[in-house]
Amino acid sequence: DVIESWGVSTLYPIAQFDFGEIGLIIALILLVTGMVMLIQTAFLGSSRTLYFMGHEGNMPKMFKYTNKNGAPLVAMFFQFAMGIIFIIIIHFGSVGMILAASSFGFSFALGMGMLAYVVSKRSPRFKDLPRPYKAPKGWFYVACFLMIYQFFVLIPCLAYWCINGGIENGTFSVIIGAVILCLYIPVWFLLQYAHGKEEESCFVCKRTVEDYNTYVTKSRNLDFAEKDDIMGEMDSLPVILVGNTYVSLCPICYELTFGFSTDPDERLKGIKKYMGGEIDYHFENKFNE
Numbered sequence: 269d270v271i272e273s274w275g276v277s278t279l280y281p282i283a284q285f286d287f288g289e290i291g292l293i294i295a296l297i298l299l300v301t302g303m304v305m306l307i308q309t310a311f312l313g314s315s316r317t318l319y320f321m322g323h324e325g326n327m328p329k330m331f332k333y334t335n336k337n338g339a340p341l342v343a344m345f346f347q348f349a350m351g352i353i354f355i356i357i358i359h360f361g362s363v364g365m366i367l368a369a370s371s372f373g374f375s376f377a378l379g380m381g382m383l384a385y386v387v388s389k390r391s392p393r394f395k396d397l398p399r400p401y402k403a404p405k406g407w408f409y410v411a412c413f414l415m416i417y418q419f420f421v422l423i424p425c426l427a428y429w430c431i432n433g434g435i436e437n438g439t440f441s442v443i444i445g446a447v448i449l450c451l452y453i454p455v456w457f458l459l460q461y462a463h464g465k466e467e468e469s470c471f472v473c474k475r476t477v478e479d480y481n482t483y484v485t486k487s488r489n490l491d492f493a494e495k496d497d498i499m500g501e502m503d504s505l506p507v508i509l510v511g512n513t514y515v516s517l518c519p520i521c522y523e524l525t526f527g528f529s530t531d532p533d534e535r536l537k538g539i540k541k542y543m544g545g546e547i548d549y550h551f552e553n554k555f556n557e
Contacts, residue, residue: 311347318343325463326456364435365444371426372445379418382411472521480518 283295319340322331331343354366388394389408430438469476 311344315340315343315347318346325459328459362436365437365441368426368430368435368438368441369445369448372423372442373449375418375423375426376449379415379423382415382418385411386415469516470518470521471516473518475518480520 279295279299280292284292287295318327318331319334321327322329322343331340331346333340333342335341358366385403386408388397427442430442432438435441470480
């Protein structure tokens with residue numbers, strides 16, 4: 269009865285009964301230390317995951333910023349804020365609610381990881397890419413099995429167990445987990461759209477097609493913009509191969525970098541007419557307004 273009255277904190281009465289008052293203090297210190305180490309592992313692992321997702325464009329770019337020691341501070345503060353929110357939810361609900369809701373995300377993440385592996389082994393875009401490590405061929409079928417298990421067995425069974433009285437407020441936990449997962453879908457598409465726009469920008473000056481067209485059509489640049497072979501408006505930026513990577517360059521940076529020109533006089537003399545004087549290449553991070 270005494271142990272049951274402590275609820276989830278059963279280690280306290282057990283340690284007190286087995287080790288006495290002094291042993292209880294030592295046991296609690298060791299228990300708290302162990303919990304801190306577990307929390308630290310989860311905290312660092314989750315923040316690093318957010319860091320890499322931000323670096324790859326699957327989460328906002330702010331998560332990829334680190335301090336001078338390489339720690340992802342923004343991701344760590346985000347983890348801290350989410351922890352506070354979960355504590356508040358636990359205060360008004362139960363620990364089981366958080367575990368159930370987070371289990372959906374964890375299972376979904378594992379399933380997506382297996383799906384990514386399957387796609388990387390079968391898609392023509394990825395299957396021939398160089399890899400530092402290649403799993404044995406048999407692991408492809410293991411990944412297929414685990415993917416099917418996560419999506420079509422584990423997640424449905426987890427939802428069924430929660431809804432049918434497995435935990436307190438199980439239906440609400442399932443709804444929260446599903447809402448969080450569904451909210452990420454539009455966020456991901458917005459991030460991919462923004463990431464695609466960044467990839468379309470000039471590799472050197474970071475200007476987009478819209479920035480470039482706005483610049484060349486300004487009244488003070490009209491005399492230069494009329495040279496359609498050099499500064500005409502464009503629908504997309506030229507792409508060139510640099511080493512093993514394709515990069516986009518706006519015509520201004522292309523001219524300044526490679527010196528190619530359609531102007532016969534410039535080709536003959538090898539001198540750029542507009543490197544100085546009345547018309548200038550504004551070669552900075554953003555176009556002048």
